[in-house]
Amino acid sequence: MGIDSLKRSLWVFHVNSGSCNGCDIEIIAALTPRYDAERFGIKLVGTPRHADVLLITGPVTKQMKEEVLRVYAQTPDPKVVMVIGNCGSTGGVFYESYNIDGPVDKLFPVDVYVTGCPPRPEAIIEGVVKAWKKLESLEAGK
Amino acid sequence: MNLLTGAIASLLLVPIFVVVGIFLGLLFRGIDRKLGARMQARVGPPVRQPFIDLRKLLMKENMVPRHAIGWVFNSAPVIALVSALLLLLYLPLFGFAPLLEGYGDLILIMYLLMVPAIALAIGGFSSGSTYASVGAQRELVLMMSYEFALAVVTVTIAFIVSLANPLLNAFSLATLAALPVWELAGPIGAIGLVLLLLALMLVMPAELGRIPGDIAEAKTEIADGVLVEYSGRNLALFNLAQDVRTIAFAALVVAFFFPYNIAPHFITLEGSAGMIANAAFFLIKLFIVVFAGSIFVHVAVARFRVDQAAKTYWGPVLGIALVGMALAIFGAMMVI
Ligand code: SF4
Numbered sequence: 274m275g276i277d278s279l280k281r282s283l284w285v286f287h288v289n290s291g292s293c294n295g296c297d298i299e300i301i302a303a304l305t306p307r308y309d310a311e312r313f314g315i316k317l318v319g320t321p322r323h324a325d326v327l328l329i330t331g332p333v334t335k336q337m338k339e340e341v342l343r344v345y346a347q348t349p350d351p352k353v354v355m356v357i358g359n360c361g362s363t364g365g366v367f368y369e370s371y372n373i374d375g376p377v378d379k380l381f382p383v384d385v386y387v388t389g390c391p392p393r394p395e396a397i398i399e400g401v402v403k404a405w406k407k408l409e410s411l412e413a414g415k
Numbered sequence: 416m417n418l419l420t421g422a423i424a425s426l427l428l429v430p431i432f433v434v435v436g437i438f439l440g441l442l443f444r445g446i447d448r449k450l451g452a453r454m455q456a457r458v459g460p461p462v463r464q465p466f467i468d469l470r471k472l473l474m475k476e477n478m479v480p481r482h483a484i485g486w487v488f489n490s491a492p493v494i495a496l497v498s499a500l501l502l503l504l505y506l507p508l509f510g511f512a513p514l515l516e517g518y519g520d521l522i523l524i525m526y527l528l529m530v531p532a533i534a535l536a537i538g539g540f541s542s543g544s545t546y547a548s549v550g551a552q553r554e555l556v557l558m559m560s561y562e563f564a565l566a567v568v569t570v571t572i573a574f575i576v577s578l579a580n581p582l583l584n585a586f587s588l589a590t591l592a593a594l595p596v597w598e599l600a601g602p603i604g605a606i607g608l609v610l611l612l613l614a615l616m617l618v619m620p621a622e623l624g625r626i627p628g629d630i631a632e633a634k635t636e637i638a639d640g641v642l643v644e645y646s647g648r649n650l651a652l653f654n655l656a657q658d659v660r661t662i663a664f665a666a667l668v669v670a671f672f673f674p675y676n677i678a679p680h681f682i683t684l685e686g687s688a689g690m691i692a693n694a695a696f697f698l699i700k701l702f703i704v705v706f707a708g709s710i711f712v713h714v715a716v717a718r719f720r721v722d723q724a725a726k727t728y729w730g731p732v733l734g735i736a737l738v739g740m741a742l743a744i745f746g747a748m749m750v751i
Pocket of ligand 1: 295297357359360361365389391392
């Protein structure tokens, strides 16, 4: 019940797991009036407790691993995990580096990967649309 | 017997008030977000977005943090929503007299207006998060700042009514609705009343926790503050309480300053047609108040720091209210 309302009201929490800030700037760009993500009910929230979508940037450094896991646990179900950027998807330029514990899908299942270093805001919005599709398939599966 | 049937009839009306109050609250929030977006040259979410958000939040998991005091944490949102809805029963809505007329007066309304804010602060303190505690302290500081100005406005209105009609109960909302203050205060008093109205509109954003008075929730500073640990159903209840309180506060402003009905004074409509005209007119008044006091303000300005808020409400706003009080009472005394 109500999964369809989740599609029109995705509240996003942004986790930086040690990124270079490039992806973070693009996420903020996707939320500016030019792209106006609020049209689709997408809203940036300040705490994982309010979130439906976790936007994770960065390759998960050793320092950030516990925090990222904790934020994941603090997000109420049902939730969608999106990884923004090459770093979080594969390790990117930090691939097999000594100080990372990532990429993100080593820690918990990831639903949408948005690649690019950094990805354009359009790509991020397309990723959110894919998150809708995932929710649709969840609904159809039930 | 008559009294009993009357009481039962008003009991039956309570669910209608609850539904209408929640519906109006969400609708006004939707209009708020849409208009705010349009003023920033965006398309904005659909007007029914708050309804979608509510459905979604009710479906989400409701988490209670490990360090929270469970029963306080869970009951605070319920108390907030119930007291906000209770407010509606004591206020004149849609041109009708209040449902519980005679059972409570302005003083009770002032207390009920405070309860959701206190519930929010208690919920914040009980959630065991540092951010929430900071937010709750801010909420209390803010409340202490604007409450005095609000009280000055309220007492002045009641005092003017009682000056003109010492025999009536000046704290009753029905009396206020029947005797518009503008007619009692005379020309000098009218200037004072304008100042009082201004003070009340300046209190409105702080009372409703909207920008510039949203320092207790300040998303970008303290991560949603008091609400930081709330999720799912509890968050939905708090949001609803906030929306309903917007309607209640706007209805209070309307009852103080614009109690006029459109029928049968201005257009000659009798019976149910007149009632519908009055209800529509009430909605227009409500919208104008919410627009001027909340929607326009939160697009136009940025958030106060907590010390700025305290200074503003203890300084200029209280000053406006006090000058307004002096002028209004002086004017009213000249008239009699
Ligand atoms: S993907 Fe590129 S832009 Fe994004 S955080 Fe990694 S290095 Fe920075």
